[in-house]
Amino acid sequence: xxxxxxxxxxxxxxxxxxxxxxxxxxxxxxxxxxxxxxxxxxxxxxxxxxxxxxxxxxxxxxxxxxxxxxxxxxxxxxxxxxxxxxxxxxxxxxxxxxxxxxxxxxxxxxxxxxxxxxxxxxxxxxxxxxxxxxxxxxxxxxxxxxxxxxxxxxxxxxxxxxxxxxxxxxxxxxxxxxxxxxxxxxxxxxxxxxxxxxxxxxxxxxxxxxxxxxxxxxxxxxxxxxxxxxxxxxxxxxxxxxxxxxxxxxxxxxxxxxxxxxxxxxxxxxxxxxxxxxxxxxxxxxxxxxxxxxxxxxxxxxxxxxxxxxxxxxxxxxxxxxxxxxxxxxxxxxxxxxxx
Amino acid sequence: xxxxxxxxxxxxxxxxxxxxxxxxxxxxxxxxxxxxxxxxxxxxxxxxxxxxxxxxxxxxxxxxxxxxxxxxxxxxxxxxxxxxxxxxxxxxxxxxxxxxxxxxxxxxxxxxxxxxxxxxxxxxxxxxxxxxxxxxxxxxxxxxxxxxxxxxxxxxxxxxxxxxxxxxxxxxxxxxxxxxxxxxxxxxxxxxxxxxxxxxxxxxxxxxxxxxxxxxxxxxxxxxxxxxxxxxxxxxxxxxxxxxxxxxxxxxxxxxxxxxxxxxxxxxxxxxxxxxxxxxxxxxxxxxxxxxxxxxxxxxxxxxxxxxxxxxxxxxxxxxxxxxxxxxxxxxxxxxxxxx
DNA sequence: AAACTAATCGAAATCGGTTTCGGTAGTACG
DNA sequence: CGTACTACCGAAACCGATTTCGATTAGTTT
Numbered sequence: 001x002x003x004x005x006x007x008x009x010x011x012x013x014x015x016x017x018x019x020x021x022x023x024x025x026x027x028x029x030x031x032x033x034x035x036x037x038x039x040x041x042x043x044x045x046x047x048x049x050x051x052x053x054x055x056x057x058x059x060x061x062x063x064x065x066x067x068x069x070x071x072x073x074x075x076x077x078x079x080x081x082x083x084x085x086x087x088x089x090x091x092x093x094x095x096x097x098x099x100x101x102x103x104x105x106x107x108x109x110x111x112x113x114x115x116x117x118x119x120x121x122x123x124x125x126x127x128x129x130x131x132x133x134x135x136x137x138x139x140x141x142x143x144x145x146x147x148x149x150x151x152x153x154x155x156x157x158x159x160x161x162x163x164x165x166x167x168x169x170x171x172x173x174x175x176x177x178x179x180x181x182x183x184x185x186x187x188x189x190x191x192x193x194x195x196x197x198x199x200x201x202x203x204x205x206x207x208x209x210x211x212x213x214x215x216x217x218x219x220x221x222x223x224x225x226x227x228x229x230x231x232x233x234x235x236x237x238x239x240x241x242x243x244x245x246x247x248x249x250x251x252x253x254x255x256x257x258x259x260x261x262x263x264x265x266x267x268x269x270x271x272x273x274x275x276x277x278x279x280x281x282x283x284x285x286x287x288x289x290x291x292x293x294x295x296x297x298x299x300x301x302x303x304x305x306x307x308x309x310x311x312x313x314x315x316x317x318x319x320x321x322x323x324x325x326x327x328x329x330x331x332x333x334x335x336x337x338x339x340x
Numbered sequence: 341x342x343x344x345x346x347x348x349x350x351x352x353x354x355x356x357x358x359x360x361x362x363x364x365x366x367x368x369x370x371x372x373x374x375x376x377x378x379x380x381x382x383x384x385x386x387x388x389x390x391x392x393x394x395x396x397x398x399x400x401x402x403x404x405x406x407x408x409x410x411x412x413x414x415x416x417x418x419x420x421x422x423x424x425x426x427x428x429x430x431x432x433x434x435x436x437x438x439x440x441x442x443x444x445x446x447x448x449x450x451x452x453x454x455x456x457x458x459x460x461x462x463x464x465x466x467x468x469x470x471x472x473x474x475x476x477x478x479x480x481x482x483x484x485x486x487x488x489x490x491x492x493x494x495x496x497x498x499x500x501x502x503x504x505x506x507x508x509x510x511x512x513x514x515x516x517x518x519x520x521x522x523x524x525x526x527x528x529x530x531x532x533x534x535x536x537x538x539x540x541x542x543x544x545x546x547x548x549x550x551x552x553x554x555x556x557x558x559x560x561x562x563x564x565x566x567x568x569x570x571x572x573x574x575x576x577x578x579x580x581x582x583x584x585x586x587x588x589x590x591x592x593x594x595x596x597x598x599x600x601x602x603x604x605x606x607x608x609x610x611x612x613x614x615x616x617x618x619x620x621x622x623x624x625x626x627x628x629x630x631x632x633x634x635x636x637x638x639x640x641x642x643x644x645x646x647x648x649x650x651x652x653x654x655x656x657x658x659x660x661x662x663x664x665x666x667x668x669x670x671x672x673x674x675x676x677x678x679x680x
Numbered sequence: 681a682a683a684c685t686a687a688t689c690g691a692a693a694t695c696g697g698t699t700t701c702g703g704t705a706g707t708a709c710g
Numbered sequence: 711c712g713t714a715c716t717a718c719c720g721a722a723a724c725c726g727a728t729t730t731c732g733a734t735t736a737g738t739t740t
Binding site for chain 4: 346356392
């Protein structure tokens with residue numbers, strides 16, 4: 001069987017309490033016995049049971065990871081997985097491990113909140129990009145520290161990180177404007193999607209502030225943020241009649257889908273239609289044309305999320321939000337930048 | 341405070357044991373009290389503490405996920421993340437959640453085996469693509485059920501899944517041969533990489549079995565499976581002198597990097613050099629030219645890994661391995677298929 | 681009505697830790 | 711030498727579940 005604290009205690013000729021104290025840096029243990037016990041721990045490779053520890057302390061050193069929403073955002077999503085990876089690394093440095101809840105409905109428990117108490121997570125990160133749903137709301141309103149990624153959590157023990165979607169939109173319009181485009185279209189996710197809506201609202205606002213006319217017929221929405229939705233959306237646009245000269249897609253994958261549709265119709269990018277995406281996923285560099293896009297600082301989003309969550313867990317923060325700056329990345333899909 | 345089994349028992353006017361029995365489908369509790377207790381559980385949203393449960397039963401319903409090796413394979417890797425996602429879904433159906441060990445060295449414990457006992461995982465999946473390393477070896481030899489993905493685990497409680505790398509290689513050679521190519525090059529990961537080596541060995545064997553001559557100068561290795569390594573490798577090939585007419589890259593990302601290098605030198609794909617990848621990641625469809633590749637059945641790999649692990653955990657299997665069939669996916673980067 | 685069986689329930693030990701609090705030994709001090 | 715203080719250690723309660731086994735009750739049989 002496996003070595004536990006009792007065995008260590010026996011081997012060292014001390015009590016269980018003493019071993020525990022050594023493991024937890026109490027200072028009422030003599031240096032001599034401490035060294036003796038530590039040596040035995042080293043030899044046996046003893047590692048205290050996290051379950052027992054959690055049971056006793058109510059701290060699990062575990063962070064729950066939740067992919068919420070119905071847009072099939074999973075760990076395969078090229079944008080979110082990068083944020084998550086950065087988050088994971090940072091949380092690792094802070095001494096936490098991650099537990100991924102499978103969102104199969106079958107699983108016992110069901111709602112996110114009870115999953116969290118079930119596993120005694122110290123906090124959790126919710127990745128979405130959609131508007132709030134009830135199951136998330138319960139968690140948000142609970143005392144469990146939560147950080148939303150692209151999801152605006154408002155609870156007293158919650159916070160969120162996201163890119164400045166209005167700035168994203170205005171950078172897009174500015175860039176397209178300077179390239180000479182005046183007829184601007186938009187491809188978004190469903191109207192339910194929080195960030196897609198923000199980008200759309202910002203886009204419309206920016207279009208007007210540049211004195212351009214806004215054509216509602218050039219605004220079209222897919223089912224999610226993935227490539228096939230972008231393809232379908234552009235098909236719609238093409239069928240509807242005269243195309244805009246430039247299209248802003250709310251994600252790079254949507255942009256890629258749009259480009260595929262355009263290509264199939266023999267249209268050239270950017271000569272016939274310019275396309276600009278959002279996220280700056282890896283694939284942008286390998287496509288043809290390479291994709292001009294707005295980069296979200298995924299690493300920073302992850303690190304910020306980790307630190308906010310850590311502070312929330314340790315009561316060193318009251319929550320709130322961090323909004324990070326996006327950056328225009330000019331590649332080929334909109335043509336080269338003009339001098340203004 | 342939070343509701344626990346004792347509170348439920350009090351509220352229902354029964355003992356703790358009875359509540360526990362109801363939660364675990366014992367049959368020595370009357371239907372009447374069962375319903376009453378169940379109702380209270382429903383109302384309160386009670387979910388038993390996983391820590392306490394694990395402590396008592398030695399089953400955690402947790403599967404550890406380990407990214408091993410030094411090639412920076414992380415959850416952002418487009419191939420492995422797809423396998424993992426499929427695995428995660430299937431494990432969810434089987435009633436398990438996943439815990440991701442952060443491989444920051446800082447974290448207490450250190451080696452994988454003690455992390456596993458620390459968290460009482462019921463089993464674990466090790467994702468790598470490299471040769472065995474000592475830390476993994478300990479785990480492999482332990483009594484903890486393990487499944488390797490692209491990693492040949494040999495322990496009595498271990499198993500692994502991977503694609504048939506020899507078949508991958510022979511499909512590549514066959515395809516290139518039928519397209520008329522006789523001068524074949526190879527871009528792989530480091531010599532340490534298990535699967536890259538297998539593909540290389542299979543490739544060489546297939547080249548010879550087709551009666552072609554093998555030019556060692558056309559075989560080059562990068563540092564890992566990522567795009568920049570493919571770029572660097574192709575740079576080497578270009579500098580060395582006369583290029584092969586076709587190159588097989590051990591991963592799609594390597595292929596993409598190779599293509600980037602070729603393009604920069606004004607070379608056309610596939611006219612000047614044909615390039616074929618391996619994995620069939622999403623990006624293959626969006627690149628220019630679109631990438632001909634060998635598809636690994638990622639979903640099936642994940643499902644098989646899950647079922648093997650499940651059987652291992654429940655002592656319904658002695659381990660072993662599953663090798664899944666690859667499939668040639670013809671796109672543009674090698675030209676169109678010829679009729680033989 | 682006695683005796684036996686089956687159904688139903690609960691007391692208590694256990695899992696592996698943490699933490700409080702009291703006890704003992706040793707040292708310093710007046 | 712008595713007292714007080716400090717350093718060091720351990721007994722025991724506790725965290726929230728599971729599981730065994732004995733007790734009680736109800737039902738059935740003779």
